[in-house]
Amino acid sequence: MQSRTSAPAGETSQSLPKPKRQRTQGLRNMELGFLIFAYVIVLAALLQVQLGVTGAFDFQALALLGFVAILTLAMHVVLRFIAPQADPFILPIATTLNGLGISMIYRLELGGVETANSFAQILYTGIGVAFGIAVLFLVRNHRILQRYTYLFGLISLVLLLLPLIPGLGVSEANARVWISIGPFNFQPGEIAKVTIAIFFAGYLVTARDSLSMVSRKFLGMKLPRMRDLGPILVVWAICMAILVFQRDLGTSLLYFGLFLVMIFVSTGRISWVVIGLVLFVAGATVAAFNISYVNWRVMAWLDPLSPEHYDAVGGSYQLVQGMFGLANGGLIGTGLGQGRPDITPLAESDFIIAALGEELGLAGLFAILCLYLLFVARGFRIGHQGGDDFGRLLATGLAFVIGLQVFIVVGGVTRVIPLTGLTTPFLAAGGSSLLTNWIIVAILLRLSDTVKTSSTPQIKPASQEVRP
Template identity: 50%
Template sequence: MSSQPTWVPRKRRGAEFFLTILAVLIGIAAYCAVGLGTKGTIPAGVIKLAAALIAFAVIAHLVVRRVAPYADPVLLPLVICLNGLGLAMIYRLDLGRTQLDANRAEFANSQLIWTVIGIASFAGVLFAVRDHRRLQTLTYTFGFAAIALLILPLLPVIGRTINGARIWINLGPFSFQPGEAAKICLAIFFAGYLVVKRDALALAGRRFAGIDLPRGRDLGPILAGWLVSVAILVFQRDLGSSLLFFGLFVVMLYVATERPGWLLVGGVLFAGGAWFGYLAFGHVRVRFDAWLAPFADPDRNGQIINGLFGLAHGGILGRGWGLGSPQLTPFSFSDFIAASMGEELGLTGLMAILLIYGLIVERGLRIALTCRDAFGKLLAAGLAFSFALQVFVVVGGVTRLIPLTGLTTPFMAQGGSSVVMNWAIIALLLRISDQTRRPAPEISTFDRDEETQVVKLT
């Protein structure tokens, strides 16, 4: 029997552990810096917080080491770093908001609890999904689940309207945003559907401006996706989710077919939907007017004006942890946490945070490029793009590059449903990465001479 040397990929779990501890230390240092900046002393509960963060980070690392040993070693530390910075900023905002009003609710403790629940969901997904390819057999199940999740906020008993958007449901003392879970279900459904239909959808129709447009008979799926996004805009008044879901489908359709014509068709449909929303709905019109001329109505547009002044106040290097006034901006702990970071850490710190998001997207796209099966490739690309689009929309709205949409900043903004579902997305990316980098099982072979000798002996 002849044996040829085969290349076996390194697991790199030691590098992941080192980066995970470093990420936790960054979060703890930020928490201490907040206390020093606001009160002049290190917070009393820093030991308990440090022990909790280290314990849960190590548990997450051990879960990856146990059930996904060949997974990407960088994703988990990047996410823990963002989560830790978000906890420190929410704690800093709690201190500032209680100075303005002692009766205001504090969010740092609840955010820590949701982080623990998110890590639990992360571990649960890794244990439950041992092979991402099995999800393809449930393509339409996830599609129906996504529709059900999107309908839940419209029900009269459990549905809840907050800030003009009906995207929440009440579960006892907690509120949950089903659209965050629907995002994952839709990504799985789109990946499974497009793997089967991509050959038909890749056929070219008429050529326009050097781009092969899709055939008219193949426009059904993208029109259906457009109608779903418009329905979300009409019934839930949620501009951000409408943009996210439709953009996710268009990009996955382009990745599956490699036809730029789908991007052109999607862009035209998006422009038509945006124009329809501007004419039909007052809340969309208000956001467009605030984007174009925020200082024309300071009373109504105080949120975006305060956010812009906060970014200007931070400058290049920032005021320092606890030394700015981000609590003066409405929803500085959720929609405008990027502006809060910009004021305290400056343009330099905000760019570093955006670089971390960019690395998460890059690792996700790398997983998609190296994945050996079409379903995993599409799913990884879709999940990575959902991160990229969500961060672009949030930061673009805060900096007045585009109109505000109401999406949350992943892993940093206050919100339980967002934290839990984003941890689940990272688990899916790690599962696909582990399956991709895992070495193929060994197959024993015989040389011809050895095989002849075996036959003669028998």
Template identity: 50%
Template sequence: MAPNVGTPDVGTGRPAANPSSAPALPTGRGIELVLLAFAAVTTTAALVLVEANQEQQLTSSLVYVGLAYLALFGIAHLAVRKWAPYADPLILPSVALLNGLGLVMIHRLDLADADRAALTGGDVPAALITRQVAWTTVGLALFIAVLWFVKDHRALSRYTYTAGFAGLVLLALPGLLPSSLSEVNGAKIWLRLGIFSIQPGEFAKLLLIVFFAGFLVQKRDLFATAGRRFLGMELPRARDLAPLLVAWGLSVGVLVVERDLGTSLLFFGILLVLLYAATERVSWMIIGLAFFAAGATVAYQLFGHVQVRVQVWLDPFADFDNRGYQIGQALFGLGTGGVGGTGLGAGRPDLVPFAESDFMLSTLGEELGLIGLAAILVVYLVMITRGLRSALAVRDSFGKLLATGMSFVIALQTFVVIGGVSKLIPLTGLTLPFLSYGGSSLVANYALVALLLRISNAARAPLTRRPVQPQAPIAEASTEFVQRPEVKKADT
């Protein structure tokens, strides 16, 4: 039996390629699996170094964390292979490596707390590593659920206004509750439910990105309409500034009521970037930055907690024993680490308050040095650029804005944290994504990664085409008689 070689190509006489016999496009899942294995080996080796430098035996917690890490991300890889086979193969390994390094540093701080308790005769505090592994499990469970439930990211655009309303409710909820249920360390951003505490704002940012993307797609013509021309820029009409004014008012309200500078900055920054991505008009960015500068100036003049943040930023050593102690110790830790770092487990990052959460960067900088921090920033850069690449490649406008917003929120949050700890900008209270201790941020960011992979899968998946029926050559085609229909003459 002769093989099926397809129809001869017109003009060349060579057989044309049969669509059914075309080679399948590579999915990249093998690369993803290899990189996940590399992340697992790196995490396990780092845990061994931590315990070795602390002059401790290899404890059962090392086995528990290592096996849990392998099992969790192995299941996540199978979920991606099944429900998003063409997704970008570098995003999940980047997240896994960051999460693994975070677990290593949290375990290192647990050992430091245990040593301090042994020296002082106090009670050994509960290990944070166990809770973080539990939150990682919850985050990956949500990651798998989002991949399974959201079959097409475009379906989220149908819930644009629902997502916006739910996001505003979650954002405002801590500010409306009594301080006993919402305030921790001076910021009203928590929802305390018995022994659990969550930050609704972490989930609100995802819902608000969905709302902004859907709203801008629907109202693109409104924002693209030009008004007067000024200094070479086409400024928008005054009546079209209403959404930007509402977002500005809400961000200032969050700053005033909840005393949360970080969420306010994220909220307004996301809207500005999506406005620019949707309209490509620099005028929107300039107007937005002008609004931000005006709001920051007014907030500094009216609210004491903003003045404290700025004063500590300008000179943390003026009140080192009180308000400047945290940032001062963080700077000492970064200076001690230098270029190469003290080594995992060989520094004293536990001297910095909240070293496991807000100041995880100083913990990493002290023990890994400038080289280690640069490597971590490269991992963040890979994850962000691959997300933006998916935004460029996906074919629908909603997906482009959604992927842009989710990639940018990781970039902005990372920049704000690094700038605050290194005294480039005032402290905001945000945490490093996937690295710092905390359940709300970790779980919400895993949902964000699942949506990014869903968009990436849509961007990289091959286009489905209908199979072309083979046709006989014209010379061999049989003659067919076509009967012409009778045409009735019109009555005159």
């Protein structure tokens, strides 16, 4: 009678772990290959920028690429040891986008834009990657985060309130979303995107059963009970408060959209999305007619070429310049270093999509959007394969944050929706955004490694007794 612990015929227990090691090495080798391809793309962009602006090459492009390569290779090496089964596409995609952003900022710097600083962006990238590596070391299993659900909720609330503290918040900005500590400015709402996603994931795992309860049907939808509407009303009220007190339309839209998607994934009830959209439309309508900041954004969006909006301070001048730049780029673009993105205000940050669209054209912009689409798709795939509800919700929420933010930014630049002031993930200049985005990359990598590790059956030696 064959023992239950014996290895399958033709196979020994010592040979079983070898395919797993080969598969793991294959993932990391694939990641390294994609990283090298990303470096080639970034190097080509940097050299073309130099040739287009100055007409010559120098070693500064190689120095910029070297910094990017050292930082991302460090994370790759760390993944080989502590997350060997992590997704092999996320790091190369983030590297490519980050490198293209540095290339455009370098181009604007060579073009005389005083606010563009490529070495500062390299420094911010280094800080972001360092924090990402720290997350990989500290969070060996994503389920640890679930233990501190309400602590992350409290941290999120504190981060949102920091810009409103007198003496700490920067009141000169159009939106009160920055804090100033000595010579440094920081946007705590960027970090809050991660902490809020963790809080939502942890909360919805525990409250899913009550939120899934149905009171009655209406128009084919199963509506939730009235007493279960509290969470969505609280989140809606907080987002409206952000809009009113911080004058930050983009962040309030991002948080509310994140909650809607996560509650839908958690419960599977389309009625929650419908209720959320009704609340959003109601809040947006009231804000558009009663809050001057929102009303001005909407009017500048509807009629950007009106002299009333075009010539005013904070009007539609930036939007119109970005649209002219995109139109000038056409299908294949003017070529890196050959356009005039420097005449668009804040081309290195808020309107970097317009700058890239002008010089890379519709084709280049489409390729960039495809990279974002692939990044979000990998995040959704990690969530779909998750072995626990918390991991599924967290991966889906973090991937959706990137996707929704790209839609809000690109939609504003192309005049699909009003401008909101959000930054383009990985591309735009800014330390707060880069830090947050690389933390998101690290968490998704950890989630993907945990999913594959937990789903891999554990092979016991043949000589070990197996108890029933």
